[in-house]
Amino acid sequence: MATNTRERIVTTTAELFRRQGYNGTGLKQIVAGAAAPFGSVYHFFPGGKEQLGAEVIHVGGRFYQELVEAVWDAAPDAVSGVADVFAGAAETLRQTDYADACPIATVALEVASTNEVLRVATAEVFAAWIESAVERLSAAGIGRAKARELAIAIIALLEGAFVLSRATRTTEALEAAGATAVARVRDAILQGEGRAKP
Amino acid sequence: MATNTRERIVTTTAELFRRQGYNGTGLKQIVAGAAAPFGSVYHFFPGGKEQLGAEVIHVGGRFYQELVEAVWDAAPDAVSGVADVFAGAAETLRQTDYADACPIATVALEVASTNEVLRVATAEVFAAWIESAVERLSAAGIGRAKARELAIAIIALLEGAFVLSRATRTTEALEAAGATAVARVRDAILQGEGRAKP
DNA sequence: GTCTATAGAAGGATAGAC
DNA sequence: GTCTATCCTTCTATAGAC
Numbered sequence: 001m002a003t004n005t006r007e008r009i010v011t012t013t014a015e016l017f018r019r020q021g022y023n024g025t026g027l028k029q030i031v032a033g034a035a036a037p038f039g040s041v042y043h044f045f046p047g048g049k050e051q052l053g054a055e056v057i058h059v060g061g062r063f064y065q066e067l068v069e070a071v072w073d074a075a076p077d078a079v080s081g082v083a084d085v086f087a088g089a090a091e092t093l094r095q096t097d098y099a100d101a102c103p104i105a106t107v108a109l110e111v112a113s114t115n116e117v118l119r120v121a122t123a124e125v126f127a128a129w130i131e132s133a134v135e136r137l138s139a140a141g142i143g144r145a146k147a148r149e150l151a152i153a154i155i156a157l158l159e160g161a162f163v164l165s166r167a168t169r170t171t172e173a174l175e176a177a178g179a180t181a182v183a184r185v186r187d188a189i190l191q192g193e194g195r196a197k198p
Numbered sequence: 199m200a201t202n203t204r205e206r207i208v209t210t211t212a213e214l215f216r217r218q219g220y221n222g223t224g225l226k227q228i229v230a231g232a233a234a235p236f237g238s239v240y241h242f243f244p245g246g247k248e249q250l251g252a253e254v255i256h257v258g259g260r261f262y263q264e265l266v267e268a269v270w271d272a273a274p275d276a277v278s279g280v281a282d283v284f285a286g287a288a289e290t291l292r293q294t295d296y297a298d299a300c301p302i303a304t305v306a307l308e309v310a311s312t313n314e315v316l317r318v319a320t321a322e323v324f325a326a327w328i329e330s331a332v333e334r335l336s337a338a339g340i341g342r343a344k345a346r347e348l349a350i351a352i353i354a355l356l357e358g359a360f361v362l363s364r365a366t367r368t369t370e371a372l373e374a375a376g377a378t379a380v381a382r383v384r385d386a387i388l389q390g391e392g393r394a395k396p
Numbered sequence: 397g398t399c400t401a402t403a404g405a406a407g408g409a410t411a412g413a414c
Numbered sequence: 415g416t417c418t419a420t421c422c423t424t425c426t427a428t429a430g431a432c
Contacts, residue, residue, distance in 0.1 A: 005416085019311045023221035026407060037417040042409070049408065099311045105361050109304040112364035113217045113297045122365045152362065152374035159361045160354030163303050166310035167320045173350050180351035183385075184378055203398090224425060235399040237428090246427070 006044045008034040013052060014060045019099050021106040022053055022118070053107070054121045060103035061125030065132055078140035079186050082154060086178025089158065090171040098169050101162035129155055137185070141192045150188055154181045204242045206232040211250060212258045217297050219304040220251055220316070251305070252319045258301035259323030263330055276338035277384050280352060284376025287356065288369040296367050299360035327353055335383070339390045348386055352379045 012034040016025040027049055031038050045052040071088050075081035092100055108122035133151035138144060157177040164173035210232040214223040225247055229236050243249040269286050273279035290298055306320035331349035336342055355375040362371035 021219065021221060021308045023219060024308055024312060027409085028406075038419095039410090039417055040415085043415065097311075106304075106307040108361055108365045109307060110219045110222055113295075114222060119365060119367075123367070126362055126365055149374040149377060152359075152371050153355065153378035156358030156362055156371055156375045157351065157354050157378075158358065160356065160358030161350075163306055163357045163361075164324055164350065164354055167306045167317060167324055169317075169321070173354055176347040176350035177354045179347060180355075180378070180382055183382065187381075187385075225427090226425075236401095237399055238397085240427070241397065247425095 005034070005036050005040050009036055009041060009044065009052070010056055010059055013056045014063075014103060017053075017056055017060070017107050018101070018103045022110050050115065050117055053111075053118050057104050057107060057118065057121040057125060061122075061128065064103050065125075065129055068129075069132060069136075072136060078136060078189065079182055081136070082185050083178060083182045086158065086161070086174055086181060089162070090165070090174040090178075093162075093165055093171060093174065098166050101166055102159055105159050105162060126155070137188070140185075140189055142185075142188045143192065146188055150184060153184065157181050203232070203234050203238050207234055207239060207242065207250070208254055208257060211254045212261075212301060215251070215254055215258070215305050216299070216301045220308050248313065248315055251309075251316050255302050255305060255316065255319040255323060259320075259326065262301050263323075263327055266327075267330060267334075270334060276334060276387065277380055279334070280383050281376060281380045284356065284359070284372055284379060287360070288363070288372040288376075291360075291363055291369060291372065296364050299364055300357055303357050303360060324353070335386070338383075338387055340383075340386045341390065344386055344390075348382060351382065355379050 009030060013025070013030050016030060016033065027041055028038070030052075031041060041052065042048065045055070047054075068085055071084050072078075072081035075084050089101070104122050104125055107118065108126075111118040111122065113119075130148070130151050133154055134144070134147045137147035137150055142150065157180060158174075161173040161177035165171055207228060211223070211228050214228060214231065225239055226236070228250075229239060239250065240246065243253070245252075266283055269282050270276075270279035273282050287299070302320050302323055305316065306324075309316040309320065311317075328346070328349050331352060332342070332345045335345035335348055340348065355378060356372075359371040359375035363369055
């Protein structure tokens with residue numbers, strides 16, 4: 001999988017960030033997990049922990065986006081696509097002992113007011129996620145402005161549900177959030193077709 | 199305001215946790231901000247940083263709950279109550295340079311997989327918030343099961359919008375999340391009255 | 397019970413051998 | 415360019431003077 005040293009460092013860091021956050025993860029722990037010599041970090045990332053962090057945010061964000069897109073696009077329509085995304089996230093959370101949720105949310109909150117470089121990196125990832133969701137909702141017949149509002153709400157529901165689910169160690173929040181997201185998407189599509197809700 | 203040393207330590211820690219998280223905040227920074235001697239931390243909190251953290255989570259969680267309840271209860275009905283909560287959160291975020299959002303979300307994500315004592319503390323806070331919202335939604339005529347699903351969704355929307363808003367330094371996410379929360383509460387109340395949506 | 401000094405471990409970062 | 419040894423700072427925690 002991770003064949004070279006640089007790759008191993010990035011994937012190991014991504015996994016540690018997801019579970020412990022940025023400040024909770026040390027460079028020594030990273031090189032130990034990646035089975036890499038300490039100096040390799042500064043060889044591949046002269047900017048140190050911050051540069052490594054920025055790359056991990058971008059790579060991790062893109063990877064997760066592609067994962068969600070694959071689940072969404074495999075569904076027959078947008079409503080079941082959204083439902084599948086939340087159901088898949090709940091299943092992953094259960095299987096990983098409530099560890100693997102959003103790869104960048106923990107870091108995003110940690111650095112939002114303390115590190116501008118990393119804050120911008122997380123903002124770029126979220127912007128890409130929003131654009132991805134807007135495209136899919138637009139393709140489902142929802143107007144551009146409404147699609148953007150919905151896309152943001154869906155991502156907020158997912159992120160917030162991750163916070164609640166990881167804290168309480170139940171998937172109830174992901175299920176409640178998923179039901180809400182599905183209902184809103186369904187309503188928006190029906191309204192776009194000029195039909196009222198039953 | 200904070201008249202004694204112990205109180206100053208707790209309020210200072212709460213503020214630092216909100217902006218930097220648990221791992222990003224050192225005890226030395228806490229005593230410096232609280233103008234307290236270092237030894238006072240271990241005098242009042244023999245369990246060290248963990249015990250202090252648990253108390254800050256509980257106190258901060260209760261404080262924020264009372265703040266939100268005050269805003270919600272000042273509104274004429276549940277729909278505008280929810281709208282006011284999101285609008286107020288957005289205003290606070292703008293006024294504090296996107297620093298003061300949820301007092302425990304950052305810590306909750308940091309400790310969810312690394313510190314069971316603090317994880318339980320955050321879970322207890324979220325449980326209290328959910329119960330508070332369920333009461334208010336039930337009082338608005340929404341059935342208990344639906345009220346719980348909605349309460350969780352509203353809190354998830356708020357938490358997720360905080361993540362997005364702090365990262366992007368805009369309040370667009372809070373507005374989109376607020377609109378979604380309001381729409382869902384309105385629908386639930388109308389359905390409870392046996393009326394369809396227009 | 398207020399406060400200082402310091403221990404002992406872990407943090408990020410650097411220099412330089414090979 | 416792979417790897418080791420080490421520097422300096424910061425961290426949590428403790429001991430003990432006052």
